[in-house]
Amino acid sequence: MTTLLEVKGVTGGYSYNHAVIKDVSFHIREKEIVALIGLNGAGKSTTIKHILGLLEPIAGEISIAGKTFQSDPENYRLSYGYIPESPIYYEELTLWEHIELMAMSHGLDREVFYERARPLLKEFRMEEMKDRFPQQFSKGMRQKLMIMMALLVQPPLYIVDEPILGLDPLGIRSLLTWLNRCKEQGAGILMSTHILATAEKHCDRFIILHKGEIRAQGTLEELRRMTGLPDSSLDDIYLHIVEDDGQ
Structure with missing residues (x-):
């Protein structure tokens, strides 16, 4: 399947003297929903701001459908739809x-x-x-x-930041129904969320970001094999990874 979003070795933050995220690499393909999960302060919002073109990486490159913000900012921005956490x-x-x-x-x-x-x-x-x-x-x-x-x-790519917060149950159902419909029609979706049960049910892959670095990524089965936790929930796997790191 076609890769829509490519994040390659991105290090960045709000100043060149202080990196919030370090050597972050992942991709989003068409027809998949990928969850970006992590504790508060893990670097999720910083990662998203770099993808949106609001922050310039210290190192690394981000492309959407082969375009970078630096080379073609107008068409780059038209390549994604963004649902912010705060309206x-x-x-x-x-x-x-x-x-x-x-x-x-x-x-x-x-x-x-x-x-x-x-x-x-x-x-x-x-x-x-x-x-x-x-x-x-x-x-x-x-x-x-x-x-x-x-x-x-x-758009070909959706970037969705904590979309469920504030929605009533019918609104949540409508959003997830539409996102799955967009996926079936060929879109790729990156969804940042703290609601791991919803992520486990609706997402195809998961990226676990901790202290500005990706600690694990893959399907639920791949994460289970990686952590040696067969049949565990995404919540259990996530807690195992972050608690093993002293949290």
């Missing part, structure tokens, strides 16, 4: 205007926009909210806005 929105735009703006920024014509936007509003139960402003929403509703904006443009 980001314009106070002066309604929900509908937000998704219209996203469509225009990605060059979607009007017909395609309507074909995609209406089912998303229905799926996430936001039809009655489309003409309201996000500051009137609950945190979960604002998160649904971020999700719909990313799903609308149907």
Whole structure:
């Protein structure tokens, strides 16, 4: 299968004098969901910011569909959809205007926009909210806005940062249903999450990041063999790895 995201030997952080992540390497292929898991401060957010192009690596290279941010920033950014942990929105735009703006920024014509936007509003139960402003929403509703904006443009790669926080059970089900549908249609998905039971159920591979370094990665069966914990859950494997390192 085609590799969509390639992270090669990336060392980086918020300054050249202090590396938060060190020699991080992994890839995301089409038609797979990969979980990025780690303790608070492990380097997950720093890794994601490097992939988004918000931070420049001290060393290493990141490419999406063969493009790097340094060589082609505009098309690089159009190659991914990002669902942030904390909703980001314009106070002066309604929900509908937000998704219209996203469509225009990605060059979607009007017909395609309507074909995609209406089912998303229905799926996430936001039809009655489309003409309201996000500051009137609950945190979960604002998160649904971020999700719909990313799903609308149907990019080859999704970067999803703690997407379940703040969502109600129906919202969680809708998100996971859509992500699995995107996967079946050929997308690759990198999902940072602390909810290991959900990751184990829905993700194909797992990347365990600890103290800025990748300590293990692979399928659940590969992680079981690596740790010598046959039949163990992802939660047990994860705790075994981080506790063995003195945590």
